[in-house]
Amino acid sequence: MVDVRDNWRILMLVVLCFVAALALFGPLGAGGGETGLADNQTISDPTNLQYGLQLSGGARIRGSLVGQTAENVEFAGTSTQSIESTVASELGVDPIDVTARPGQPGTVELFASSENISQQRFASALNSAGLDVSADDIRNGVTDATRDRATDILQSRVDQTGLSGASVTTVSAATGGEFIIVEAPGEDRESLRELIGSAGRVQVVAGYPDPNNDTAPQMDPILDQGDFANIQGATRTSDGGSVGVTLTEEAAEPFAEKMISAGFTREGLGNCDFDAATDDPSPNEHCLYTVVDGEIVYGAAMGDLADSIDPGQSGDYSGFLANPAFQINTNSYEEAQRLSINLEAGSLPTTLEIESSEFLSPSFAQAFKPLALVTGLLAWLAVSAVVYFWYRDVRVAIPMLATATSEVFLLLGFAAAVGLALDLSHIAGLIAVIGTGLDDLIIMADEILQRKEEVKTGRVFQSRFRKAFWVIGIAAGTTIIAMSPLAVLSLGDLQGFAIITIVGVIIGVAVTRPAYGDVLRKLMLEDVKRK
């Protein structure tokens, strides 16, 4: 008869194994979700386990936002606009690269690295703007608000490319840095890099002859990200691609006036012959340039739009205002697609400097799944052989191995239940857990099955069990303490390893090792009966 009171630990283990099985194979798992991989790219897997980059393939890029921040700034009534424009003109940067945020206290961010503009120079520019700031108040990095915005923009960019399963997360390093991690399963590295590596700031610049200067054209930025009310997406054109946009009412009128006054709809019509790869803007041409992140990618004269803005050179642009549609042109359809995503998602406040990147081809990475499984199994077999060698008694060895196995099973169930994405580091952690787990089981077996005293009752078991558990508890504590720095630090792979090891040790001490104690108790009492 099974006595529930004596064997409740074993029963608990069995129940938990059942729960873990439900999590692994049944409805309790966090769900496979879309992996973003085509069917032929994945090896079918009967479990609910989710796999990380190293076991499923894909690309991951970790970057940090370039910038420096002056903190604890008292604005004392100065408007943010005047601070931004003064600082920008002092440093010779675009006003968009300076952001002042009022608050208690306020901050001023400069989106340039301290290698390009020293903290000293930034501080003196702030002083010219009437702010009391020294170089000590300036740190590298951007504010949380900027990082949140950048994360949202990146997320919306990856969403729009249809990279299902892609994620954008932020982590902070113990040493102070803040990082953004973008991960996309199956995606190749270069396209991910292109997608997130640029600030993606799109401008339309009007270039036309300058009456006072015959060597360089007048270049006026006329349209900016904020001037587009609606983005229709990329289309193919005869010589590349284009993105159809609708201008906002506020932007349409000055745009039309500028086009007429600068001559784009009259003498400059069709007067543009520009190739972004070879040419510089010509001082004699009327071109509308598409500028991405400060680089001219395309230039062309005004086409049919001239009829709508300036019908019959009448200067009556009311027709255009009624339907302010505009095409932003590019050299290729792919470029137009990227441009459209950038317009839709908005531009990053600053560039994302890539700190580390990883790419694993899906077929290569997925081959590790069975190989890692085989490695684990062989390690388990080796351990079984050694354990049998020590004890020469299947009544000790088999429950010991079964307990160690259940520990791994519970851990996998845990991983499936919380949706932890398994990587090679987790597999290493699992094998490490089998190792420490068996160490503890050996301690318990040797302690409880010692032959030197005559034992009569369960009380001897209790005392031996407690003695063994003292050692196990301290050993588990040290392992947890040794691993906990890794679980918090953002050292990539190691975090998963540490988390699995810590959870494994906790499961071991709380559930599986006490259950093995019950098995040993039975064995001990049997031994007594035989003597």
Added chain:
Amino acid sequence: MGRIDVEKMPYEEYTNRQLLLIPLAVLGVALLVLVGAYFLTGTPVDLGMEFTGGTEIRLDAQGASGDEVRETFSSLDTESIQGVGTGNSYLLSTQETDTSAFEQAASESGYVVQSVESTSASFGSDSQREALIGMVAAFVGMSLLVALAFRSFIPSLAVVASAFSDIVIPVALMNLFGIELGLGAVAALLMIIGYSVDSDILLNNHVLRRHGSFYESTYRAMRTGISMTLTSIAAMVTMFVVATLFGIPLLDSIALILVFGLTADLMNTYLLNVSLLRWYKYEGVK
């Protein structure tokens, strides 16, 4: 019950000094290796790509020989090209982080790029600092917990000293075997802390908290402890051999370093720790 016993060590025949001599000499040599490497290269151990910055590209050469692969990349600034696993894969490392030239050269020769990992130098040195902080925090945390558990100086010192030596010896061996210290190696070294204190705590517990003679207690702790460590070594040797054959990254280096550490732990626990405990038990101030 057929429990296999381990050999009884003839501790009585040796003085504490004699017992201490071996582990301290090994530790001394290991430290010398680290110091020597520090003066030769600027770091006590060869740091991996994750810590120095650079790129590692793993490719399937589709039947091309090692020399052909080297020829393909000869015009580029490569640091090393090594075969991995039993297949036809090669691991190329370089200090560059812009890898497009490498990927292009690989695809022109018909090689399949299996993985590309790159780290910027500045991020690498941040990781280096972070890993060092992690290691020190783990070691200090372990020491405090051990001190709290035993509440006496020499036994705690014995555990901490042998854990220290268990970490230093594998690092020195990594130098000798030319293994780079990457993230996997850091995980393995931290794992050693966890494994190594198991047998040390067991020994201390048997000697200090049990009845019976010093030698009897030591013997019983040894029987359990050696079984534990050898079982773990068996698991790790298997993992190393299999992971190397299959060319699985990370697992092979973790396993090998743990084999080093566990072997060092056998020596440290049963020579260094035992002699310190014996001195404490018979001669030390209590």
